[in-house]
Amino acid sequence: MTPVSTTDGVVYADYQSSKPVDPRVVEAMLPYFGGTFGNAASLHGVGDAATAALDAARARVAAFIGAQPQEIIFTSGATEANNLGIIGYAQRNRRKGDHVVITEAEHISVLNIAKYLEKNGFRVTRAPIDLHGRVSVKKLRARITDETILVSVGWASNEIGTVQPVAEIAELLAGTGVALHSDAVAAEGLVPIDVGAVPVSLLSLSSNDIYGPRGLGALYVRKGVQVAPVLMGGGQERGLRSGTEDLASIAGMAAAADLMAAEMPAEVARLATLRDRLVERVLAEIPDAHLNGHPSERLPNNAHFRFEGVEGEAMVLSLRDEGVAAATGSACSSKTLEPSHTLISCGLLHEEAHGSLEFTFGRFSKSEDVARIMAVLPGVVARLRTLSPLYKTHAPQTEKVGS
Amino acid sequence: MKSTQYSEKTLEHFRNPRNVGTLEGPNVAVGRVGNPVCGDMMDIYIRVTPEDRIEEIRFQTFGCGSAVATSSMVTELVIGMKLDDALKVTRGDVADALDGLPPIKMHCSNLAADALHEAIKNWRAGVKPEDATATPVEKSCHPRPAAVVEVEVANLDAYKGKGVSTRVDDLAELADQRVVVLDTGDRAAQLAIDLTEHTSRVVLMTTGKEPSVSSAVRSALRLSDVKLLTEAQPLELMGEGELERIRVHDLNEDEEYELTADAFVVLE
Secondary structure, eight states: OOOOOTTTTOEEOBTTTOOOOOHHHHHHHGGGGTTSOOOTTOSSHHHHHHHHHHHHHHHHHHHHTTOOGGGEEEESSHHHHHIIIIIIHHHHTGGGOSEEEEETTOOHHHHHHHHHHHHTTOEEEEEOBOTTSOBOHHHHHHTOOTTEEEEEOOSBOTTTOBBOOHHHHHHHHTTTTOEEEEEOTTTTTTSOOOTTTSOOSEEEEESGGGTOOSSOEEEEEOTTOOOOOSSOSSOTGGGTSOSOOOHHHHHHHHHHHHHHHHHHHHHHHHHHHHHHHHHHHHHHHSTTEEEOSOSSSBOTTEEEEEETTOOHHHHHHHHHHTTEEOBOOOGGGSSSOOOOHHHHHTTOOHHHHHTEEEEEOOTTOOTTHHHHHHHHHHHHHHHHHHHOSSOOOOSOOOOOOOO | OOTTOOOHHHHHHHHSOSSBSOOOSTTEEEEEEEETTTTEEEEEEEEEOTTSBEEEEEEEEESOHHHHHHHHHHHHHHTTOBHHHHTTOOHHHHHHHTTOOOTTHHHHTOOHHHHHHHHHHHHHHTOOHHHHHHSOTTTTTSOOOOSSOOOOOTTTGGGBTTTEESOOSOGGGGTTOOEEEEOOSHHHHHHHHHHTTTOSOEEEEOSSSSOSOOHHHHHHHHHSSOEEEOSEEEEEEEOSSSOOEEEEEETTTTEEEEEEOSEEEOOO
């Protein structure tokens, strides 16, 4: 495989925020900037070639999640897929009820869609999550009323990596007439997603999260599920997403899906090994460090920690100086200056959420990345603790597992 | 602008902060501002000469890049200064000396001048360092509640058996739960410690600055995985059918927030 050298010797451990496009995907996209440039709506031969390419790509993306080609709607990204899936479904099915249930672990894109729905006459309930960030199916069920039309549960948390019991929730909702939407962006390519096995009604995907181009996503709409468009125009994508299709990106996403399907088993095992080694070493070598999220039901590439007495942005900034790219849920790094809502919902105190640090590995992570992180992380934490009035060494070094 | 888009000078002070540490001995005063809940807290120590000059200065800061850099910068700006002149150093001066701060950081993480002024105020008022660091910041703005605050949770009874318990016979029943134990003395603290064998999340909530426990239990608490939540007054329990959240009054900041919890133990 062509190595990706975008990061100039930096250990990139922030795959949840953005992934490089796989060079093989770029290869697959190139023909669509020159040779196959037609509009799939045109009646001439140039248009026909575009139609054929679009159909083929749609079938490949559908196959990636066990769907039928006509159930895939290409969008400009997962944010738009969430908008179409949640707002489009709610508006189209309003006469059945005005109540939507989401969880407290959702991505901000879903949280803000929920706020939009509330401003537009819908009622939204947020189902709580447990200590490890998992939604309680029992508590979710207790929130479903006769007015509920839609439940939206992210397949996994983009932040702490906890995988949700989506299959169990799908089973709960089966036959009730309540639709289930899942934002699968954090999970795609890391855990198997098969809409045949887990009967969700709607599912959001992002191209970049399987190493495809940014600016493209897809919404899976199960056959028979009614959705209203949120963008009006020429009626492409079965009228659900107007605008001439971005063929190059769509071909890129299809190539990315094929590669992921072929490589996922080996890739996931490799990432889990890296992740486990990092978790083990951090908890063993850095005092007063804790793992956030679920001990086992978590994405294989996600290691999310908190360190007592230090603040997350300061850690990220220091790691940047040491050549490591990581992320934090600290308020000081966010636009709103609020700490991560997911960590607070898990039961952490604000000061603990401020001390969080997230590492996510991916396709181009190297085996030595863990050693390179561990060569600098203990020093970074120790230095910031010497600056901190909050950190007093009191406890003997003990390993702490769990949240 | 990204929150981390700092000037080179800010980054340089973050990387190599000046005057880190604490001061002891005679003629020392401390100013503490911020709150860990908000993500920033700093202590500034000054040693003052008989001529009213800042002879030595040190700081300790919990916070983001700009919190550390502004602390470091203010110590450089005022060392050797007369106290009256040091009082004239503003947040703006500190930010300017760092070649500016990202707009979003101007207010939240630019508290160093305030900490300095607090230290000078404490020096002039004769407040001892140990009292200053045990005292919350906005002492003069928000009158302190009495040391012991009466805890009265309006709807405690409504959640009895649905998350609220007044006795715990079988610790294993709380396995993997987020347990909040109200500080009612040694027995509650010991229960909290014992519970850490069964769940990784045990919070001991107290209205005071320290739990009201004996010194033996206090050291045991320190060595345990119990998370202390001080200056917190439970106000109301929330949740559909079962306890899910506790509305808490932060007595230091005089703000309210919600704490997620599955169980609330208030021993009889």
